[in-house]
Amino acid sequence: MADTGTTSTTRATGATGATIELVDLSKRYPGSRQPSVDSVNMWINAGETVVLVGPSGCGKSTTLKMINRLIEPSSGSIRINGEDVTRIDPVKLRRKVGYAIQSSGLFPHMTVAQNIALVPRMVGWSASRIKARVAEMLDLVGLDPGEFRDRYPRQLSGGQQQRVGVARALAADPPVLLMDEPFGAVDPITRDHLQDELLRLQRELHKTIVFVTHDFDEAIKLGDRIAILRERSHIAQFDTPEAILAGPADDFVSGFAGAGAALKRLNVTRLRDAEVTDCPTVDVGDPPQRILDRLRASGTDEVLLLDRRGRPFKWLRRGDLTGAKGSLARAGTPVGTVTGGATLRDALEAVLTDSAGRVVVTGRHGEYTGVVDVETLLNSVRGLLEADRLDAVEHQHELEEARTGQTQAEQEGGGAEGPA
Ligand code: ADP
Ligand code: MG
Numbered sequence: 001m002a003d004t005g006t007t008s009t010t011r012a013t014g015a016t017g018a019t020i021e022l023v024d025l026s027k028r029y030p031g032s033r034q035p036s037v038d039s040v041n042m043w044i045n046a047g048e049t050v051v052l053v054g055p056s057g058c059g060k061s062t063t064l065k066m067i068n069r070l071i072e073p074s075s076g077s078i079r080i081n082g083e084d085v086t087r088i089d090p091v092k093l094r095r096k097v098g099y100a101i102q103s104s105g106l107f108p109h110m111t112v113a114q115n116i117a118l119v120p121r122m123v124g125w126s127a128s129r130i131k132a133r134v135a136e137m138l139d140l141v142g143l144d145p146g147e148f149r150d151r152y153p154r155q156l157s158g159g160q161q162q163r164v165g166v167a168r169a170l171a172a173d174p175p176v177l178l179m180d181e182p183f184g185a186v187d188p189i190t191r192d193h194l195q196d197e198l199l200r201l202q203r204e205l206h207k208t209i210v211f212v213t214h215d216f217d218e219a220i221k222l223g224d225r226i227a228i229l230r231e232r233s234h235i236a237q238f239d240t241p242e243a244i245l246a247g248p249a250d251d252f253v254s255g256f257a258g259a260g261a262a263l264k265r266l267n268v269t270r271l272r273d274a275e276v277t278d279c280p281t282v283d284v285g286d287p288p289q290r291i292l293d294r295l296r297a298s299g300t301d302e303v304l305l306l307d308r309r310g311r312p313f314k315w316l317r318r319g320d321l322t323g324a325k326g327s328l329a330r331a332g333t334p335v336g337t338v339t340g341g342a343t344l345r346d347a348l349e350a351v352l353t354d355s356a357g358r359v360v361v362t363g364r365h366g367e368y369t370g371v372v373d374v375e376t377l378l379n380s381v382r383g384l385l386e387a388d389r390l391d392a393v394e395h396q397h398e399l400e401e402a403r404t405g406q407t408q409a410e411q412e413g414g415g416a417e418g419p420a
Helices: 008-013 060-067 090-096 112-116 118-122 127-140 158-170 188-205 216-222 241-246 251-257 261-268 288-298 318-324 344-353 374-411
Strands: 020-027 037-044 049-053 075-080 097-101 176-180 208-213 225-229 235-239 281-283 302-306 312-317 337-339 358-362 368-373
Touching: 020 060, 037 060, 037 235, 049 060, 049 216, 060 075, 060 176, 060 208, 090 097, 090 118, 097 158, 112 118, 112 127, 112 158, 118 127, 127 158, 158 176, 158 188, 188 216, 208 216, 216 241, 216 261, 225 241, 225 251, 235 241, 235 251, 241 251, 241 261, 251 261, 261 344, 261 374, 281 288, 288 302, 288 318, 302 368, 312 318, 337 344, 344 358, 344 368, 344 374, 368 374
Parallel strands: 049 208, 049 225, 097 176, 176 208, 281 302, 337 358
Antiparallel strands: 020 037, 020 075, 225 235, 302 312, 358 368
């Protein structure tokens, strides 16, 4: 996704996230015997993305809509940055809490610009400020303002509508963003793109995001933490994706996480320092003789050539040097890279597609920080899988013990402890 420079203006002015606290929050709809949301307690940190995930009908949307008072709680309270939302004036609340929903929720009779301008207009921004903000927001979500500003929602693809929906939710720069299955109605490839964009936006904006989905894979991709909800919004587990995949709290959670938990962990486990090693490096400015010396001294058959800013440029072998006659620009083989924050999956993909099975790890500014090779990575992955297998075996033992304990009790004329 192209993300060059479009967000710089937002960065300067952006309101970052607020804390959200749900305290004994319940909702019973009129006419229902059971509450749809039953005494939920949750603390959400400022700048954190929390995903509420659970089966259809478990109360995710109801919980979310109570945060911005689209639904009034039956009991309990919600505090944003410590302030009880029932005491916040509704117009001010709209400015504090952006809201994006499935099928974008755009008003069909309004243009893209009018849709995005809704909250800024409501809170009384000037026309010129609104106009600039609309352009900035379209830019932010990757739509050309000149092309899209005056279109109507029906003149946009599903993915573009979702982008406008996100732009609208962010227009008044709210510290909190609520998203209810915002990407539920688009095709899988567009959804993947939109998810990547949301991650990119969040790295820039640091909003507090509460994101609702029924898709566990979407949850582990987007969430800093995930709350897995069962019926009536009871929290089955609330933790980081890594922790949930490594240690599901119960059978409901492991059932929901689905098969292949070990492989999913590759998506959420980051490359660790232990997996990154050093390799011999030389600079583009170095004379060929020095490079040859370096090769000899290192005892390896290749060195990494860095450009003037310390970024990986080429892999060089001995033969490259003898043939190159002074010019290193054409010599050597291209370097595959991953960033230091890459997931094991990204790293694995990179080393598996690299002809020599190694890639360079880069820092914030693209500079060389180390290398990672296929063997080291495969060992790590094996370690992860093994740990999971042992957990599963242990779990099986526990189940069996519980079962034999039970039959023993029955044989010994159990039921003695039961009610007489
Ligand atoms: P989810 O978003 O997890 O699918 P919802 O929060 O939409 O779940 O719904 C939770 C429960 O509350 C469901 O049983 C649903 O039928 C019920 N419900 C939702 N909205 C209303 C309403 N307006 N009136 C009565 N019951 C409702
Ligand atoms: Mg819902």
